Amino acid sequence: MRMITFFLVGLTVHVVFFLSIFDIYFTSPLVHGMTPQSTPVAPPASRLVLVVADGLRADSLFTNGSSRTPYLRSVIEDMGTWGVSHTRVPTESRPGHVALIAGFYEDVSAVAKGWKENPVEFDSVFNESRHTWCWGSPDILPMFAKGATGDHVYTHTYPAEEEDFASTDASRLDSWVFTQVKFFFRSAKTNATLKDSLLEDKNVFFLHLLGIDTNGHAHRPMSQEYLDNVGLVDAGVAELVSIVEDFFGQDGRTAYVFTSDHGMTNWGSHGAGHPSETLTPLVVWGAGVNHAQRVTEPQPYSDGYLQGWNLEHLRRVDVNQADIAPLMASLIGVPIPVNSVGVLPLLYLNNTDQFKAESMYTNAIQVLEQFKMKMKQKKETTLSFLFTPYQLLTESKQAELIHKTRILIQLEKYQDAISLCQSLISHSLEGLVYYHTYDRFFLGCSVVLGFVGWTSYVILVILKTHASLNRHPNLTKQIQSRNLARLCMCVAVVITSFLLIQRSPITYYIYCLLPVPVWYSVLKESGTLRNLIQSAPSLPLWKCFVYFVLVAFGIELLVVSFFHRAMLTVGLGVLSLWPLLSGLFRTAKLRSLSWFLGCLCLAAFPLMPVVGREPNIHLVTCAGLLTLFTSACYLWSSQQRTVLHTSDRYQFVAQMLHVAVCAYVPSLTHSSLQQKQGLPLLNQIISWSTLASSIFVPLLSSTRLFYRLLSILLSLTSTYLLLSTGSEALFPPVLSWLMFVWINIEQEALLAQGRQELSTIDFSENIDITRIRQLKLDDIRRSYFFVFFIITAFFGTGNIASINSFDPASVYCFLTVFNPFIMGGLMMWKVIIPFIIVMCTFETIQVTTQLSSRSLFLIVLVISDLMALHFFFLVQDYGSWLDIGTSISHYVIVMSMTIFLMLLSVLTHILTSRRLKLWKRTKMHFP
Template sequence: MSVRWLKDGKKTLWSLIQCLMKVNILGVGEVQIFCLCLPKDFFRSAQNNQTLLSKLNENKIVLFLHLLGLDTNGHAHRPSSREYKLNVKRVDEGVKEIVSILEDFYGNDGHTAFVFTSDHGMTDWGSHGAGHPSETLTPLVAWGAGVGYSQRTASQYFEDDFLKEWKLENWKRLDVNQADVAPLMASLIGIPFPLNSVGTLPLEYLNSSDLYKSECILTNAVQILEQFKVKMAQKKETTLSFLFTPFKLLSESRQLDILKRVRFFISQQKYDEAITLSKTLISLALEGLSYYHTYDRIFLGISVVLGFMGWTSYVILIIIKMHTNLTRAIQNTDQVSTTFFSYGFATAGVLIIIFLIIQTSPWMYYVYCLLPLPVWYAVVTEFKTIQDLLTFLSACPLGHSIGFFFLFAVGIEILVFSFFYRSTLTIALIAFAGWPLMHRWIQGMNGLKMITLSWTLLCSLLAIFPMMPVVGRESDITPVTGAGLLTLLLSFFSLVPFWNQKSKHIQGKYLTVLLLQMLNLTLSIYIVHSTHASLGQKMGLPLINQIVSWTTLAFSLVVPLLSPTRVFQRLLSIFVSLMSTYLLLSTGYEALFPLVLSCLMFVWINIEQETLQYSGNSFKQKLSSIDFSCSTDITQFRQLSVDDIRRSFFFVFFIVTAFFGTGNIASINSFDPASVYCFLTVFSPFVMGALMMWKILIPFVLVMCAFETVQITVQLSSKSLFLIVLVISDIMALHFFFLVKDYGSWLDIGTSISHYVIVMSMTIFLMLLSGLAQVLTTKKIKFWRRTKHHAT
């Protein structure tokens, strides 16, 4: 028996068994596969079913058993739980029983091979998908007909300590790739290798003659070589002869030479040399396959880059033309130049189409290659705007221009690095903490204000969260309680002015709404404690807790619409309502995150108003008197200034912080199911995923509502805002385009693609969030109507 081990002191080897295959080795005929759900019933029914019995006694029968329960149990209860260990014990007993049933059914004929393996492992906190050895290393246990025996060894070295922990240091460990299991099974059955298999036959697992092994590995090499030749022929047919560059390491002459030498070695019974040369051919063929799979990558990459650069340039020109004072008021269009550009780009488009038709390229190639043309045409037709921009830049001091572009580039890189290293956000927040102090020093303002100190303190507090662990931590309800009590305390202090004097803007019915929200917040704190206590005692989720949780979630976006639309009151109502839901979805320190973030957003609003006043654009309304529903169309207030680029960057940075502050891509892929236990405990990936997505969106909504206020406070055009955000996101997307991977773990590949997709869709996502924020801030539901009494 040949074994591949997977370390985990809290699991047994059988806990990772996923499938069972039974094969009749001898004989010929087509392979028949049976997927088993209830093996005992299946074989019992075969005794009374002559048709099924005859099929099961044919040659080359494959029985497939999928043990899914361990995967579900590991996610729900974690591998160290009592439930999981009992499940492992039950699987152990079941596997032993199934093997006995198979041996009895076939009368111990010695023609049966067993292969146990798994598609992935699992971490101690019940997740998988990343590149950790506990997730990527899986067991491969094989025995029976055609399978070799384990071999003892004096010493062997591996980077992991799995052998030592399993006390198997003296048994030879034979590691293979997951793709190698398919040719292994095909060799045991005695059938051709799967057509598109890219696995290499692990000869060490076979108990057969050297001749059979050398013939099998040669067949394996020829099978992969044929894939290489087909792929090369396809690419050669669709590429102009003078542009085609073949894979030089495996020319046709070298293919023939290697195959000839392998067959010669086999005929001379030099099997070791034949096997070594066949593996070399397999390695070269796989490398060539990868070469032709990515043959057009550079060509398509250049097209994509040109499209990005053209689109970003066009957006920048539109911002300068429509939202700044850098261009001349009236720009006459040069018809001669426009006509020249039109014919030039049209000719280029025709040539590209002819080129792609000759190469019989897929239709997507036309999109990639032709899309940059209209974009760059739109850029060059704005040549007068380009002239105005160049004139403005030439008039600016060189040091100022270089400093601005340097800071902008550094800011973009901070955003990009934060997708990979959350600690980057910590460094940036610490730097942001000193921004108001630096700004006051540059503006020549004296003294410190409480709002400036508050910004510094809150930035420092928020900087702690990206340093905290995301996955693999135990639930701790204490921070959840603390976050709830602090929110209640802030809400209580916000009510003090209403107890001291009657407000003209807040009536008693709206005060009642806020008090009810505070009561609901208190109830959420209790539900979290009650639910986790009940689950800890194995009593399940109380029905009343589940009802209250879902009710809180359903009304979290409705209740704020009952509050007044004045800035402070509406923002407070939104925060308290969303905080109630966030507490129900929290299991630890992350419950404090929206509290600190919301306080920082409120301070940001005040600082931006103060900054605008010192820039000479004083806003007449005080912050406390601004009404969302009565705000004027801000597009008519003023044009963009350089400081608005900083505001847009702050906005994007806070959006990124809202996502990565307490999580990352991995935390979505391997989230803690305990986060949704106040809503449901039955494993339901779609419902759980939806709840986790809403938890992630709540900080986004808080940031967007704050920025809706900033737009009004600083008289900022929302249209120009999204154009600036579009520029930032496009530059980031271009960066992530070069970082997309097609190799590695699920997490490596998925994360690189997710980064690119997230940044590409950022503007659309923010526009949708802006729409939601506008509804939350400007709309109002009225259940009470004042009755007017007319004198008679």
């Protein structure tokens, strides 16, 4: 019962620490209650056509544009203004479209909704328009219709099943959109009601073109399919403009915006901060837009792309992606979305200086309204004597800047007014960040205090329960405990009162009050620390010091490996020398040599590229054959020591045949997709049935140590092969080899103490509690090895911290229709499989060393928590968005790993020790 209680308390504490990062860094930046701001001057356009080519890279449009995209190239050179739209991380479809149409960068909480639903309601250009007609993907369009007030956003979408990576040609998605738009305008000529609506002002037409993105995922951005799709879009846009101009009688009141939500890497993924993902094209032309401006002087862009695009003679105007929303709003005269943080790019506008000044003033007031609302909210929830306003934009300074700007506009000093507005916007945006992060330091201190307290408590529990210390009775312990409880209660009351007065969110109570019981538990166990100090003379202090220095160095190595995977190679190189340094080489030469070679083979994987690997299905087949060969040898050698039941033998033969089938299925699937014949149904059935049975099949095998581990390996490898596209398929067999050697070496060291042979150990036999020994320094080494191999299993073949390391081709044996949740779930299971292999090894070592799982796991918990605390201090909210996202994701990964390992330890215990008996078995005989 105490074990279960400790597990639940530990799980709760770590869940709280994990969730704290979302309250500190991932809260929504949006505020509500602002008044929409409109420009009083008449707009240049009556309608806007927005075309978003999903997944289109800037270089794919601008390079060789005259041959691949002749129409858009002619627009760039004659009729419009062009530039690069810089996106932010995560470079995914939903946040990209939100930035384009609503003008703000959506917080990461939207990922929990799969980028489909609105985690918070927000304003958009579509919402502020009179009417908006949309055509395209069912993943994007509905969220803007749902968020709009009234019923003026009309969506036309194709079925989600059409988004199939294995389709013959995904460009048909874009053809569908262009066809629907043609039909729409054709029918409007005979539909008087629709025609009247179209002839009104402030209308928007939105075309979402998903074909390029789908072809990029399926065939890569350099493929002919991708480039042909870009050409199809160019021809479609040319025809679209002709249709629109014809319908409205060439009235010159239509503005056009062509852009993309995100780019794509060379290997067909997106989500992170690589330039190929964050640089997207922007071409604007039509009513109110500047014509192409020819320049002779060098332009202020040092990225080196202009020469490659042959556009150095035309003025390039780069924008942040959120700047497009105020640009579209200004062109058609609708209020800028109230949550927009975009700054109106004036170089795109072809209008009077008065219009530009008034538009920029509207933009400044709109951003300032958000700042004022944010400041008001924070002021209301902070004690007056503790509230520190943003000094660059106090209430008096706000009034002064607004008044001065209006005076300058009235005096027709438009350029001075524009400069003042830009300064006001800059200060307002900085102030928004200031108030958004106002409580960050306070919350961070609370979390760190709880973190240090919990880690200290776990160390004291380890010392109290599993260390041989000289314990001295303390007669005043109960009195001290009561006094300590009263003190902690008073502290909790003070904290609660403070938070109540400030009307803090409920989560603040959890973060601030959690350290109180944690530190109460620490102080309550202070006697254990005194006993340790008193027992110090009898301890091997020099050996303890060396161990702790090595572990500290090892923890730092693991922290650095999150930034540089090659450090895992260095670590494996050092670990390969362990038998030699520990003296095990003298008694177990063959196993020591196997350990050395296993470490070196595994060390090769962190040096391989995470992303950009070309599929090599032959390596998947080789991995399957390697697994079969090693399993056969393993099974043959095991049967020399134990007699395997006939039914178990049949099961292993069936599992090995299953591995052979799963090694062939990826090759068959890859061949079928290359020939554009789609995903074979039989392959899909085999894949899903393998996935569904991978956890249950090992439960049918013998619980003898070697046989259960072999069954688990065969079952998990079958699934891993189906999720592999290249060299990563070799990772589980190599990792399993090293884990098997680790088990044998640990047992070799214990045989001298009279421990039983590995071949006679049964997982189903519980450890005799009376034989549980005290912890030794070697157990710290075992726990560190475990954490090291868990991190190696995590980063050995990929980096889940980087979204663009995901290769959609990995799931093609299961499905080819775009489904982010199922695809993400399959990729997570692929990451978990090496975890389970390491966890099963650790479970085996706990059994063979006759040490309770709680004992070793507590040490693992301390090591993991020290890493998590390290990453908490490395979290940053400055620098590039990639740096910010990476620092946060590292903390989230380590915390998730700690929580996950707690749950996974229960799963692996069941996986190794439980057995499903579907038929009656006779008793095994052992020589």
